[in-house]
Amino acid sequence: MEKVLLKNLGKPDSHRIENYIANGGYRALEAALKLKPDNIVQMVKDSGLRGRGGAGFSTGLKWSFIPKDPTIPKYLCCNADEGEPGTFKDRGIIDNDPHLLVEGMAIASYAIGAANSYIYIRGEFAFGADRLEAAIKEATEKGYLGNNIQGSGFSHNMYVHKGFGAYICGEETALLESIEGYRGQPRKKPPFPALSGLYAKPTVINNVETLACIPAIIEKGPKWFSSMGPEKSPGPKIYCVSGHVKKPGLYELPMGTTVRDLIFNHCGGMLKNRELKAVIPGGVSAPMLTTRDLDTPLDFDSLAAKGSMLGSGAVIVMDESTCMVKMALIINRFFSHESCGKCTPCRDGTPWLTNILKRIEGGQGRQGDVELLESLCTNIFGRTFCPLGDGAVMALRGALKNFRDEFQYHIDHKKCMAS
């Protein structure tokens, strides 16, 4: 398969604009500027591109919600707050091929009529932020950003905004609050950002990988894009594989590659040839799969049918030596630490779960703890303000559903079954 998202990774000085242009970069932007914005929106709709940040919403449809009134300022925000544990796909693009993102954003901004765009990047990505700043400077000097881009009459400025280390700021409305200088906590919806987003103006928020798909869609056409992978979620996808595999890393493959294919073919199989125990298919919020589910295609709908989700495409592979209680604790501790504090069930519920898991893991479990965990999950799930609390519950529920006996063993025997 011809790579489009990771094509420049590994090439020397791939972040420099000369090399990007030499490899055919910015041709999509030049082509796009000759099209009508509406046509671009239609192309993206036709391509079937679904948001790569996790929710999988149709990108073209999202763009089409932006009001057409030219007197209203509009914004594009790129969500580069890649914080989901196990996820490092956006970082690959940002660090090595920043111009791909800049080009995708410039096209998207032209399509929705945004004169300004922001890249909200997590503060830990200091290197990537510098790369982006440099790329924006280069692109502006070459006339791909700034005033009257390539003589098209379209002007656009791009800014990098560094976050301060809160996972919640990857939630799109919390991200907007953070750019505006407020505390990063999610906003109520409606109004949706498409009508009232950044500074209460129409705003599109897209993930890095989503925007990185745009130049290829313009250049190769929506048909090329939609011909790849399953009909309902087509296109290339970056899977970031970590954990007990021989070759962890980034893999750009057609959407819908199966778990088995990914682990045993592309990643060279399990580390030390141990038995596979569980796979988290889409970042830590996604409920885990087990050996029974190895032939599940990794795409939005197939994983949803299995009760899990594609999420960010972060595949975490665990072998037989992994303690599921400890795994659940680590994941849950992450969520309770990152809970923003706004709503009751997430703020007070997730630390409670963590405390119970900590006890079970440390050999202080009590009879009834598993039932209490399940009951608390019921009380949190679907009642939180944003999906953070739901994510915590989904992860824990996945572990409890598939490995309930391990939890009970920990409680009964005050020690671990796996190690």
Next chain:
Amino acid sequence: MHGVIIMATVKINGKEITVQDNTLILDAARDAGFEIPTFCYQADLMGIGSCRMCLVEIEGQKKLQPSCITPVLHGMSINTETPTVISARASMLEFLLANHALDCPVCDKGGECELQDMVYKYGPHKGRHAEKKFKFQEKDYALSPVIIKNSNRCVQCQKCVRVCAEVVGANVLGALGRGDHQEETSFFRHFLDCDQDGNCIEVCPVGCFMRLPYRYRTRPWDLKGADTVCPYCGTGCRMVIEHRDGVLIRSKAQLGVGLNSETLCARGRFGCDFASSTERLKTPLIRRGGSLEPASWEEALGYIKEHIPVNIGNKMGGIASPRLTNEELYLFQKLLRDIFGSPNLDSTARWEPEATEGFIKATGMDEGGVSVFDCMESDSVLVIGSHLSDENPVTDYIVRRIKNTRRMSLIIASPREMKLDSSATIKLRHSPGREAAVLDAIALAVNAGKPSPAEGAALKDAKIEDLIASAGVTKGAVEQIAQRLLAANSIAIIAGMEFLRHPEGIPELGLLKEALKSSGKKVLVMPALDRANQRGAWEMGVHPAFGPGYGPVKDKGLGCAGMLEAANRGDLDMMYIAGADVAAMHPDEEFTRKALLKLKLLVVQDIFLSETAKLAHVVLPGSSFAEKEGTFTNQEGRAQIIRKLLPPPGKAKRDLDVIRAVGEVYDPSFGPKMPVLVLDEIRNAAGMYAHVSLAFNNKRNTENKLDNRHALVQGSATSALSVTRFSAATTEPEGRFHLTTGNHLFHSGRFSRRSGTLLGLLSAAVVEISEKDAASLNLKSGDKVKVKGRHYEAILSLKTKKGSKEGVAFIAENYDDVPVNRFFKKGEPAPRVDITKVTY
């Protein structure tokens, strides 16, 4: 679509109801009679949907939805009482209790705590949380002299933060930390230098924000309360005052009641302890051999009878405080006019009677009441001549809150920076006392330089260039304001006390009003007054030029200044001063004392031994607002009931009884006896009050969300007021700063100085200048400085304000240690002062 109301029909628990589209599910359900519990919802704050207590089921939606931020959609079917909803409520409470301190036995909120009530009602009744609790801190910590905090009890509803930002505009609270470590407090828990209004305490549903002065003093069920009106400024906030064992220990606001709803300012919430001060006068006093000695009522009244002949006429004068009730003020003017036959009456020591008369006419008070909510419905609101944020804090809250929720412009013209500036569309910094020039310039700009017929000859020769130079403003700013006013269909002007300090602006206020009206605008004018019943005092006829209801009087008498001058000349022998501290408040202290000392008889009725009372021959102990019934008329013209909580201390009497007792000395039938009967007489004498309804509780209603116009006074049919044109005041040539005075945020006149709590907030007076002036003088906030005028100098600490007009110094008139009236001299230009650093 503008103006068209779209309705939506929805089913709530099977009951079909039709409400306005966009109504919140919560409001619709409550209207339909279904109870939904909430913590974070408050009608006047923006919804955040965070506590999740109000989750409801909407048919067709998988997840429960927060009813406090979800509007109804036509055809929705909503269930608020299903097993899922009920269990969700219980589970939210279980989560809230997980880390809650559960120290109810030592919590001040115990007994009136919303968390207690909710858990009692919605469960869970069994605790499952058996983990170590997270504690923010071991000990409560004070955030200010009036606010103490225990974060372990917090339910994270953020109402404190939101009321501070959205309503008060102080923005001094926020959240520290994240997740279950999130703590709503001051930034980095620093001691707060804020408005100290305690609205954060009032909105707190639990014992997290608490009143420091009230701490550990009582249980709420041991309190007895009275629903009354705040005695401080003219806003007229409704509040409940409460006592235990005869000591007034708390005043609080009530959600959805009064125009203030849950809000009060520092004065109202913490300043009512003056009523229980040990310095209260408890017995009549008579001057014997140079000193005031305790006496019986018989002796005191006998002394008065002996010295004041009936029908003394012109030789007598009366001043009654605008803090007395309408009933007392009415009876007071009746005593002066009918018993003593004297036309010399006034309700203030601060202003000229011609100025007050003109101000009443220019602001249209004689045309009836104007609701502040109606003003805020206007397209454009101009605040001028008022330091609203300090003088009428709760009016400031109302203006800010409504401004933030609708499309309108707010224009503020003031020499000094104020909190409300941050909500202003345009703020204009003009030279002090130049309201007249500002208004003329705006009027000229509104008519593009050509005076309209309404402005007549007044502006014929005026040039905008001269006016802006005199006002110290830019032409651009004035034109911007004019543009805003021209773009508006309806305009409200809120005009404050500066017009009385500088009365040359009064006719111009009327001119601008007419100019706007003649260009087809709907114009409302509301005065912003700094005394609780100032408007009532005028409407009861405590004024030398008009009687009750602004009706004409046979002979016009003298106002306060006139009386003092007459006394000084020997033309006035006796004065009866009820509640007013003339010696402290009248400009030119030295002259005032001299004049008062020349009186053959000075009767002072007060609750404290004021500066004036110290000069009296007879002192009659009266009552505070907490010890009597009656009505106050606020600045809007809204008549509201005040109620009795306590008996007057010692031998003191209700003021109505004191005035009546003096009257009965001369006419045994003088009365009526009961406040309600006096009110009946007022309704007859002043047509404005004939139809005023006191059954006003300001509960939300469908007609006009938070208002009730039946409480507003009507227009006067007998009004015979005229506007006097004052020549422009001059200022001294020497001195860098123009000295201005007014009320401090924590004080109102002098009697708030009797509140121990308010004294603790800021114990000494400060002088306020602009940051720029301070920088050029090499001074900074907190420095000790000498303020030197021609007649007086004082050592004060300095406070700088960022956006104030340069060359203006402000000293509050409330501090006994810095009697600002000593800077002023009768018949001399307005004082200028120099400020220098004091080094020890």
